[in-house]
Amino acid sequence: MHPSDTPCYQSQWLDLSVVDCLIGLLGNFIPSYFLSRRSPKRVGNRHTIAAPWNLYPTSDGYVVICTGTGGIDWWKTITKVIDFPELEFQSTGLCRSLKPQRHANIALK
Structure with missing residues (x-):
């Protein structure tokens, strides 16, 4: 100053x-x-590590869902909040290969 x-x-x-x-x-x-040594790819609103992390359309606008690895039940809690319990099975054995699937499943909801 x-x-x-x-x-x-x-x-x-x-x-x-x-x-x-x-x-x-x-x-x-x-x-x-x-x-x-490669330039990062464009990912829009997504996160490079965490999933789901994006802007999702809803019936009355948009919602931002940003999660991380916040404990044992973090994914289970997210599936309850978005009323999509079918995704709860993915809470074990998390790996990077599930990231695109999570983004797609939530976007379809």
């Missing part, structure tokens, strides 16, 4: 780089790039 040069106003200005602010948004992409 720096004081303003204008004597009649008691204001301050902040010298902050846009790049400094944006680095935090690249959390999953930076390690992925440096490990594989």
